[in-house]
Amino acid sequence: MSDLLPWIQLIIAASIILFTSKYLVKHADNIAIQTGLGRTFIGIVLLATATSLPELATGINSVYSLKSPDLAAGDVFGSNIFNLLIIVVLDTYSGNRPFLSDIKSISWTLPVLTIIAILIAIIAMWSSNQININSSSVGLLSYAIFIFFILSMFITYNQSKNENQESDNNEEITNNNPSVKYSLLIYIISAAIIIISSIFLSMGGEKIAHIMKWQESFVGTQLLALSTSLPELATSLAALRLRAPELAITNLLGSNLFNTGIVLFLDDVFYTSKPIWLDLSQIHIFNAFIAILMTCTILITIQIKPKQKLLKFIGIESAILIILYLISTIYTFQSG
Secondary structure (H helix, E strand, C coil): CCCCCHHHHHHHHHHHHHHHHHHHHHHHHHHHHHHHHHHHHHHHHHHHHHHHHHHHHHHHHHHHHHCCHHHHHHHHHHHHHHHHHHEEEHHCCCCCHHHHHHHHCCCCHHHHHHHHHHHHHHHHHHHHHHCCCCCCCCCHHHHHHHHHHHHHHHHHHHHHHCCCCCCCCCCCCCCCCCCCHHHHHHHHHHHHHHHHHHHHHHHHHHHHHHHHHCCHHHHHHHHHHHHHHEEEEEEHHHHCCCCCCCHHHHHHHHHHHHHHHHHHHHHHHHHHCCCCHCCCHHHHHHHHHHHHHHHHHHHHHHCCCCCCCCCCCCCHHHHHHHHHHHHHHHHHHHHH
16 A cells, blocks of 8 residues: 555645646746746746756755755756757647647747757766866856856847747737736745645655655656656647647757756755765666757757648657657667
8 A cells, every 4th residue: 555655645746736837837827928928938037947946955855854966956957958849748738730839929939048058958967077177066057057048038138128029919908817926826826736736746756766665766767757747748839729839849948958957066065975966877868868869859950840741640740759769768668
């Protein structure tokens, strides 16, 4: 019976997240419309931050309490891959047209910023002995990733402010719309519920991993990443039901940017013995490259805007994303 408790914990937490996510997205969307900031910027700042905090909690617990940097890094890079795989799910719900063809206000900037952040992380893992400061417990490139994340926020804000937001503001603001203050309050309450539920979700995932005796890199990249990516899945589906595909895609790409720029930085800060990059498995480099290839696939598709799907249910970009995900899973399992 004790072995079933983590699974019950996982199911209950997941159900709460799925129920609460629609309120998080609905009121974030109302804030975007009424403030004029647009779905691109709000999707990154409000949705991506809220849905990425479970990765942060899991990572800090992994490095500080469990002393397992591979579990933390596996969760980050695995979550990045899972977040991009969510686009396949959205594609199946988008009708006859590919999901990414309906993205109007997203330019190449956000995907490129995400790719650069992951590249910095790859450099940190690949040349950790040469670049990190030996006298400090925080790696030099950890500071570089953090600074780049802050710079990315300024770039995104300026672009969102200068862009024509007609596609974001095509809904009239009526007296029936909740006020910004009310929407912000509901957003905060919904985000808190999702974050708390996600912590219990990841704790259940860790317990299942230990019961099954799976290897840490594989567990971090697969089970924990799947658990902590559930908020992104729930909020993205809710955004699609609201006919706000921009919120969905910026939530996913913004979450990957947050995971790489903030979560990895704070994981290094709480890993007090040495720079975290020195103790990471080379498996994470491969998975980081997979995340870059998946992001490039999304970037190219958004620019091309294909009219039809390759198959009846999914487009060619979704097929590529599935293949890349399977390659990552097989490689991680065999290497572990």
